[in-house]
Amino acid sequence: MSEPATIVIFGASGDLTSRKLIPALFDNFRKKRLPLGTRIVGFARTPMSNDEFRDKMCVSAKEAMGHHCEEGAWSEFASMISYCAGDLSNADDYEKLEKHLADFEGENHGRLYYLAIAPKLYPKAVEQLGAAGMASEDQGWRRVIIEKPFGTDLASAKALNATVHSVFDEQQVYRIDHYLGKETVQNLLVFRFANSIYEPIWNRNYVDHVQITVGETVTVGSRAGYYDKAGVLRDMFQNHMLQVLTLVAMEPPSKFEANALRDEKVKVLNAIRTPAQDLVEDYSIISQYAGYHNEPDVPGDSTTPTYAAVRLDIDNWRWRGVPFYLRSGKGLAKKTTEVQIQFLCPPHMMFDADDDTTVECNRLTLTIQPDEGIHLAFQTKVPDAGMKLKPSIMDFHYSDSYDTGAIPDAYERLLLDAIHGDASLFIRRDEIEMAWQIMDPVIAGWAARGDASIPMYKVGSWGPVEADTFLKREGRKWINDQAPWQHERRKT
Numbered sequence: 001m002s003e004p005a006t007i008v009i010f011g012a013s014g015d016l017t018s019r020k021l022i023p024a025l026f027d028n029f030r031k032k033r034l035p036l037g038t039r040i041v042g043f044a045r046t047p048m049s050n051d052e053f054r055d056k057m058c059v060s061a062k063e064a065m066g067h068h069c070e071e072g073a074w075s076e077f078a079s080m081i082s083y084c085a086g087d088l089s090n091a092d093d094y095e096k097l098e099k100h101l102a103d104f105e106g107e108n109h110g111r112l113y114y115l116a117i118a119p120k121l122y123p124k125a126v127e128q129l130g131a132a133g134m135a136s137e138d139q140g141w142r143r144v145i146i147e148k149p150f151g152t153d154l155a156s157a158k159a160l161n162a163t164v165h166s167v168f169d170e171q172q173v174y175r176i177d178h179y180l181g182k183e184t185v186q187n188l189l190v191f192r193f194a195n196s197i198y199e200p201i202w203n204r205n206y207v208d209h210v211q212i213t214v215g216e217t218v219t220v221g222s223r224a225g226y227y228d229k230a231g232v233l234r235d236m237f238q239n240h241m242l243q244v245l246t247l248v249a250m251e252p253p254s255k256f257e258a259n260a261l262r263d264e265k266v267k268v269l270n271a272i273r274t275p276a277q278d279l280v281e282d283y284s285i286i287s288q289y290a291g292y293h294n295e296p297d298v299p300g301d302s303t304t305p306t307y308a309a310v311r312l313d314i315d316n317w318r319w320r321g322v323p324f325y326l327r328s329g330k331g332l333a334k335k336t337t338e339v340q341i342q343f344l345c346p347p348h349m350m351f352d353a354d355d356d357t358t359v360e361c362n363r364l365t366l367t368i369q370p371d372e373g374i375h376l377a378f379q380t381k382v383p384d385a386g387m388k389l390k391p392s393i394m395d396f397h398y399s400d401s402y403d404t405g406a407i408p409d410a411y412e413r414l415l416l417d418a419i420h421g422d423a424s425l426f427i428r429r430d431e432i433e434m435a436w437q438i439m440d441p442v443i444a445g446w447a448a449r450g451d452a453s454i455p456m457y458k459v460g461s462w463g464p465v466e467a468d469t470f471l472k473r474e475g476r477k478w479i480n481d482q483a484p485w486q487h488e489r490r491k492t
């Protein structure tokens with residue numbers, strides 16, 4: 001087990017701390033995964049005593065975790081938590097924080113600074129930590145977790161990286177993308193690289209195209225303050241969707257280790273053809289759900305996209321000519337995150353298709369959430385009916401094999417990895433900059449078109465008709481339902 005660690009949470013009175021971080025740390029504590037001597041220190045402006053902070057965490061953690069907080073384990077866990085009130089832009093308050101930490105930290109005590117604060121405050125917090133000598137590793141390791149969004153474009157991400165690296169070395173920096181902490185996202189690697197039969201067909205010789213969908217039924221709700229400036233391309237594509245794409249498309253790393261893994265992801269990002277800003281309409285669609293303007297804090301003339309679909313091409317030997325279609329939106333018909341590998345159709349169909357025959361070419365669906373699973377569609381012969389064909393599905397549901405109640409929240413895994421110094425599931429500097437380099441022209445291309453007319457879609461639909469037209473133009477269609485033929489009544 002690692003040496004003792006202190007997790008210092010900047011922005012401790014915020015939502016992320018109570019909804020995600022404390023519950024994740026508590027679950028790790030219950031599973032006895034935290035190093036002995038772990039301490040958690042909340043740092044925020046609101047004046048609070050240790051007990052007040054613990055009570056506040058208990059109330060909100062209870063909301064997030066149901067009954068757990070009432071168990072005896074909570075009081076033991078709570079005794080590890082303390083609070084230090086301070087302003088992260090005030091140098092004196094870092095001295096105060098250092099004293100607070102010195103009260104219980106011995107020699108060789110690691111420290112993880114978690115920046116759960118507004119992104120505009122990241123540079124300030126990092127600079128102050130540096131000025132206070134709190135990034136120095138003389139007394140044990142020092143690491144910093146930085147939340148998304150990491151910049152708003154390539155230039156701002158580069159500037160933030162420059163500030164971060166004026167204080168911390170890359171091996172001290174953990175840029176978080178919670179998608180990488182999801183069990184089923186990690187399972188993409190296991191599926192591809194702990195099995196041998198898929199690898200030979202995982203390429204342009206067998207795959208027609210790939211679809212990656214992140215559909216959300218929720219609308220923007222009370223988050224417009226952030227969301228209206230970001231829009232779906234920054235909020236979902238630059239980070240989560242490109243991360244999923246890299247795992248689907250990468251070459252096998254030689255080992256499951258931070259740099260080996262991230263080197264391969266970077267190679268994929270590097271091979272993505274940079275989208276042309278002036279041709280944005282040729283390879284992407286943006287849209288906004290009807291009623292977006294009625295959400296609190298959304299300006300009446302906002303043209304922020306809440307839906308987008310983008311085609312990306314990977315110019316390498318494995319994927320040349322295989323388009324990757326990424327789409328995501330709020331207020332859609334279904335909450336789902338799915339990767340669809342659409343295989344090529346047989347080169348020649350010797351069976352005569354008649355009215356009762358449905359032909360679907362092989363398709364592999366990796367459902368990341370919810371109802372986590374893997375599904376393979378293939379053709380079967382309808383019994384006792386001459387030579388009629390119908391697709392069938394070979395299904396694997398996580399819930400059939402595992403207790404899905406035990407699927408931990410992404411933050412649980414990621415926090416533990418950062419404590420243990422494993423950066424495999426965090427984003428490296430070059431990776432984050434390359435991801436912006438890919439998305440910047442798409443964002444700028446649409447921005448340059450001004451507010452002309454962003455198509456609308458209905459909440460509860462699968463997005464605008466323009467998205468269907470877009471894919472039809474490409475000779476393909478969106479896969480909204482894995483097995484529509486299963487709902488059809490068979491003609492007899």
Ligand code: BG6
Binds near residue numbers: 148216235337
């Ligand atoms: C966040 C985005 O990063 O991811 C949100 O800011 C989005 O807008 C969320 O709703 C989706 O995460 P998940 O885990 O619910 O798929």
